[in-house]
Amino acid sequence: MAMIDPSLDNGVNECVRRKKYASRSKEGHVGTVIKKTTCDLATIPSSRDSRRKPKKRSKLFKKTRFSVRGNTANLRYGRLDEYEVLDEICRGSYGKVYKGKEKETGRMVAIKKELDGFCKSSYREIDILKSVVGHPSFVQFKQVVVDEYKDDVYVVMEYIENDLRRSMKSMETPFNESQVKALMKQLMEGVNFLHENGMMHRDLKPSNILVNNKGELKICDFGMSRQFRRALGSYSPRVGTLWYKAPELLLGAEKYSCAVDMWAVGCIMAELFLEDAIFKGDSEIDQLQKIFGILGTPDDIVWPGFSSLPGSRFKFVEQPFNMLSMNFTIISGLGIDLLNKLLACNPEERITAKDAINHPWFHEKSSTS
Incomplete structure (x- = not known):
């Protein structure tokens, strides 16, 4: 029988409890095999307040978070609210580029919004930007930024006038x-x-x-x-x-x-x-x-x-x-x-x-x- 582990997050324990009672057979016995849950922890209500439902993150955010961390090694990942997005600088086939400011340091940056989300061309661009880091002839890559509640992905780079x-x-x-x-x-x-x-x-x-x-x-x-x-x-x-x-x-x-x-x-x-x-x-x-x-x-x-x-x-x-x-x-x-x-x-x-x-x-x- 699945046991409640006190070291786990309350949301995980709550999910285990639900699976345990949902797995009773027709004879009324509790099943001994608990299926591995695939639910997002951010959407599991706490046992202290089961009625509170936090805002769901977009499907693109969950997919992008996995893709960025899983397929692009040593990639810095951040959130859009770390930056203040200012004026639009230019627009291309794959994205819009904005002038932005890093809130913590006040440094100016360029923020490119990927129009098609995190697609194949985005992977190629980031792979190459990482390959040229430190070379004086290329704009320097900083990190990928994702808006947690919208279907938007951004690439942050150094700002050039x-x-x-x-x-x-x-x-x-x-x-x-x-x-x-x-x-x-x-x-x-x-x-x-x-x-x-x-x-x-x-x-x-x-x-x-x-x-x-x-x-x-x-x-x-x-x-x-x-x-x-x-x-x-x-x-x-x-x-x-x-x-x-x-x-x-x-x-x-x-x-x-x-x-x-x-x-x-x-x-x-x-x-x-x-x-x-x-x-x-x-x-x-x-x-x-x-x-x-x-x-x-x-x-x-x-x-x-x-x-x-x-x-x-x-x-x-x-x-x-x-x-x-x-x-x-x-x-x-x-x-x-x-x-x-x-x-x-x-x-x-x-x-x-x-x-x-x-x-x-x-x-x-x-x-x-």
Whole structure:
């Protein structure tokens, strides 16, 4: 017969009592096997006041609490009421980001509300944020926060004043070459760290790059990121933001590599000089037309396997020349060389992050200061 254990919580003992008396058989004997209860302790009334019914926690809270603690090792877990949620900073495909304040310390933080709850992309993002903790090129993860009584899950990170997109718009004069070098060096060091540790960002763009008042750059928003084991794997091409998507993704390639990140890095470098996106299509086909109009239309000679990609069946305007240098008269020859290597249509010819960091452009004395 099940015994009442005085060391247990009153709610547990009450649950055992109920199970004991509910398990009488038709003959009136008390059963000797008590089924293990799965009820939430927060919803079991105390034996002192069986009429009091505390507010139930949401199903998502119970599920999230188990998932976070069970599947993500050493993950700090907290409650939303530890923070004061202030203004909304931005909104993305997977969540809204708010400016917040930690009540205990008064420190400012960024609080990202996961729009789809704690889904697969959330796990990926947190795994990667944990992997880059301590690296200066990434926003620092603090903890996961759950609202106990609503279906809301949040990720708390360090707060950075501006993103690169807003910085460019608010500046009276564009970045000079020396400033672009400083920013690109930090960006490439962060991207190189990701790639060397088996991670792709897959959504690099100015709004996902934060810059503080000291000029320190931090990569954020890993909702579309992916860890990989092989240099070239099969993944979904439905990732990234249109103006920064590599040609292989626009053409529907399901096998691609870290080169998709390097294309986005090249688009960002061009935008820092132009103060606007270099390729501004309104559809995937139009985006490809914009790319080929400046870099030249590829074929199987310059890009082996081009005709086998799903999107290559469309008829693109024939443009045989690379006219990139005509759009960047203020950049040195070495700067154009790096930009051409970042924006190579053939991903096999695109420069790696490791080689880009060591490109001679970074060691060349800039003509502007």
